[in-house]
Amino acid sequence: MKQFLPILSWLPDYDRSWLKGDLTAGLTVGVMLIPQGMAYSMLAGLPPIYGLYASTIPLIIYAIFGTSRQLAVGPVAMVALLIATGVGHITEPGTEEFIALAILLALMVGLIQLLLGVFRLGFMVNFLSHPVISGFTSAAALIIGFSQLKHLLGIDLPRSSYVHEIIYQAAINIGQVNLATVLIGLAGIAIILVVKKLNKSIPGPLLAVVLGILSVYWIQLDQVGVRIVGEVPEGLPAFTMPYWDWFSIQLLLPPALTISLVGFMESIAVAKAIQARHKDYRIDANQELIGLGLANVVGSWFNSFPTVGGFSRTAVNDQAGAKTPVASMISAVLIILTLLFLTPLFYFLPQAILASVIMVAVFGLIDFKEAIHLWKTDRTDFYM
Numbered sequence: 001m002k003q004f005l006p007i008l009s010w011l012p013d014y015d016r017s018w019l020k021g022d023l024t025a026g027l028t029v030g031v032m033l034i035p036q037g038m039a040y041s042m043l044a045g046l047p048p049i050y051g052l053y054a055s056t057i058p059l060i061i062y063a064i065f066g067t068s069r070q071l072a073v074g075p076v077a078m079v080a081l082l083i084a085t086g087v088g089h090i091t092e093p094g095t096e097e098f099i100a101l102a103i104l105l106a107l108m109v110g111l112i113q114l115l116l117g118v119f120r121l122g123f124m125v126n127f128l129s130h131p132v133i134s135g136f137t138s139a140a141a142l143i144i145g146f147s148q149l150k151h152l153l154g155i156d157l158p159r160s161s162y163v164h165e166i167i168y169q170a171a172i173n174i175g176q177v178n179l180a181t182v183l184i185g186l187a188g189i190a191i192i193l194v195v196k197k198l199n200k201s202i203p204g205p206l207l208a209v210v211l212g213i214l215s216v217y218w219i220q221l222d223q224v225g226v227r228i229v230g231e232v233p234e235g236l237p238a239f240t241m242p243y244w245d246w247f248s249i250q251l252l253l254p255p256a257l258t259i260s261l262v263g264f265m266e267s268i269a270v271a272k273a274i275q276a277r278h279k280d281y282r283i284d285a286n287q288e289l290i291g292l293g294l295a296n297v298v299g300s301w302f303n304s305f306p307t308v309g310g311f312s313r314t315a316v317n318d319q320a321g322a323k324t325p326v327a328s329m330i331s332a333v334l335i336i337l338t339l340l341f342l343t344p345l346f347y348f349l350p351q352a353i354l355a356s357v358i359m360v361a362v363f364g365l366i367d368f369k370e371a372i373h374l375w376k377t378d379r380t381d382f383y384m
Contacts, residue, residue, distance in 0.1 A: 006287060007064045010324050021321025026330025028203065028320045029072050029313050033331060034338055035205040036313070036361070037075050038229070038346070039354040042151075043144060044080035044305060045093025046102055048229055048346070048354070051075050052339055053237045058299035058307045059332040063325035066291030067284045068271035070322050072313035072331070073295055077362045078137065079263055079306050081144045085161055086255025090248075093159070101252060102305045104242045108249065108256035109306045110296030113264060117289030125265050125285065131381040133265065134370045141365040144358065151355035152185040154178030154225060178225045181352045184212060188356030196360075205357045212353035213345065227351045234343040236336065237303040259306050267292060267309030274318050312361060 002009045033055045041051030054075045062073040083102055084093065091097045116122065146166045150157040155176045157169045188208040195204030215221060222228050268288055275283050296306055317327055374382035 018323035022326040025320035025322035026327040030331035030334030031203045035209045039357040040075040040080040044083040054304040055335045058295035059328045062295040063328045070318045071309040072317045076310040106306045107300035112260040114293030122285030138366045141362040144362040148355035151351045154181030185352035188353045216348040229349040232343040263308035
């Protein structure tokens with residue numbers, strides 16, 4: 001039973017001394033998830049509330065079926081970009097059809113990962129070339145970062161997956177830039193970076209969100225063109241089966257396969273890196289696929305888009321003292337309480353602040369060191 005339900009390997013022997021670390025880590029990561037979830041949902045082309053939906057049920061399901069005790073599952077920037085590009089080719093972002101397809105994509109990703117795990121195909125991740133993934137990550141980070149220019153500058157730009165097109169459009173529309181929006185966005189970036197340098201345990205993104213909301217509310221910046229999130233629905237997502245048809249499944253199959261493999265690779269990489277510092281358990285790649293797969297399948301029944309284990313939140317989770325997946329359950333409970341009682345507080349949240357959260361997160365993914373290392377050691381891998 002422990003093989004199929006990893007929670008049985010630690011919950012019966014749960015030490016009360018672990019609770020302090022789990023509680024601290026769970027609250028810290030939960031606080032991080034609120035602005036990040038909303039920002040990554042917006043990046044994926046979905047209303048911000050869906051980022052909070054994706055930060056509840058999947059966390060609890062993974063805590064039951066996953067083998068890592070520190071991995072923080074939830075929305076991540078790279079998967080958000082893949083959703084935006086994969087579903088964006090089919091329909092217009094933000095529409096009801098787009099939302100339905102993004103939720104269906106979560107179901108498909110979950111089923112693919114679940115099947116890979118059941119048939120013990122976790123070894124397939126070994127065939128993903130590290131130099132290619134490094135280049136892919138860096139390129140995705142650039143596209144994600146520059147895609148937020150329209151929110152940072154307060155101007156309308158046509159959607160594009162090409163950095164040079166985004167920069168060109170921003171340059172020819174520079175006269176329409178909203179100065180108040182730019183100042184808020186730059187202030188958000190500065191706050192996150194400074195807080196991160198001073199004390200990593202302080203949630204810089206949340207501080208930026210709070211100060212952004214207060215500045216718009218007190219100075220009424222929304223009256224001078226600063227775009228805000230507006231009304232955020234409150235309450236928990238209802239249980240609904242994703243709508244599907246064979247034509248939509250065929251169109252979504254390429255992004256579903258991409259997210260399944262890239263998401264698993266990101267999750268297993270960070271899970272193994274953290275586990276190396278904890279010798280009291282081991283990571284099972286096939287069970288990780290099952291855990292992530294079930295998290296996405298069950299999450300799709302509660303309006304979640306695809307989720308995976310994230311680098312930054314997992315690192316914070318470990319540094320904050322997480323000993324078991326109870327930390328993730330606490331994070332999920334915090335998001336549930338936010339959905340029930342706190343969503344009206346986000347009405348005056350500037351979109352520029354969410355853009356600043358995304359930009360700081362993704363530009364940190366650009367892997368200069370790997371490129372320099374490959375240039376010095378293996379030019380073929382560098383060109384790949």
